[in-house]
Amino acid sequence: MSTTYGRSPGGYFWAVAEPAAGIALLSFAFSLAIRAPSLGNNFALFYATGYLPFMLYFDVARRVSMSIAFSRPLLMYPPVTYIDALVARWLINTLTHLLVFVIVIMGLWMFYDLQFILDHSAIARSLIMASGLALGIGVLNCFLFAMFPLWDRVWGILNRPMFLISAVIFTPEVVPEPFRGWLLLNPLVHVVGEMRRGFYPTYDAAYLSYVYVMAWIAITMALGLALLRLYRARIMSTA
Template sequence: MSARRFATIRSVTALMLREMGSTYGRSPGGYLWMVIDPVAGVALLTLVFSLFLYTPPLGRDFALFYATGLLPFTYYTEVSAKIGQSIRAVRPLLAYPSVTYLDAILARFFLNTLTSLMVFLLLILGILGLSGEVVHLRTARLLDGFGMLAVMALGFGALNCFLFGLFPVWERVWNILNRPLFMVSGVFFLVDQMPQPMRGLLMLNPLTHALAEVRAGIYATYDAPFVQPVYPYAVGLVALFFGLLLLNRHHRFLAIEGA
């Protein structure tokens, strides 16, 4: 058992290094661009929106409010998409017994999670330094919010890893279905300030609970009373269960099908 665990750690680490090298290995700066690219992109979007929207629902700085919604949302969408493509990315390596589909999923999950957390930290600290706004972090709630997002990203990523391989058109359908989520997940607004019945409908989206929990970790004056942590965790774990179940039964077919 310990030998298998060591082999898994070694395979996951090797796949993470391979991902870093294949994505930015030939670019000056290498892996730094995995951090610089999203930081620059999000910073530009935050600046543009902050020029037109001056009064945020929380705090005094719209850039901070927007970033605390956009960055967690972007983390979920990007990590779930990367995991969904993990078997396709390492298909030739799955012929080796030391590399499994689970190694590929975990490698992409850990690499992109670490990258997203660095982006979040750098951008939030940068905005706080420029705006001068004072916040009192509640670390437990901040970690709880990202925990919800991580479980959902891993769950839907694993499920889509199977679906993308079996039904290639599903990847495009999934991207289309995810576009409206940007507008209904609480990136621009607070769900608990919406009137009924809209508020009840928005709360059916598990992402609204996770984003509100992240904001509650940043803004000490915001309690996010509607958040039910069990709901997003349960949604993510159910998706993960079925995703791993289907991959365990059909991963060999998926590896051969696209070879």
């Protein structure tokens, strides 16, 4: 926390306040343009239930991907390993986004006087899946960024449309076939669907597959850790 946020005025406060304020502004802007969400009658809540898990994944994965680059001086000490750097980045940023989640949902509840019927287990599963997916993709990209610097730019380009194809501002049910089937190949669609199941009791998200998301998490994490272990000497020598 001190090395990442300590140099700016306000420190860690902005790590929470900035995304929370950004979500509030974007929710307000989208609510003016799209008055009838796919679920419920409050677009701010509908948007937040998609955007919050998406941003948890997106931001945490990006920061975990840069773990070795950011923690390079600490990795010179023998007791500190790349696992320490990965876990530290994942943990602090996941906790930050969980705090943002609570602040935004509480803010919407008070501002709009919403009456929630929450499925806490579904909300928890969505957050766990988003965090796990961020860790898996982040670990794999940590290796790829270190070994192939060009992959950083390629990955940035590939992620440009992710916001649009992750069902953040719509539900998969409104997408016709065969495009819906292609959309469901994105594991984030399942993560967002599970979050909305937690807030909308009538939404069953029949397309949702826990096994599919967990397979993504397990494969990317196992592959990333294996490659980092195999090439750690080369990565550290070029770091």
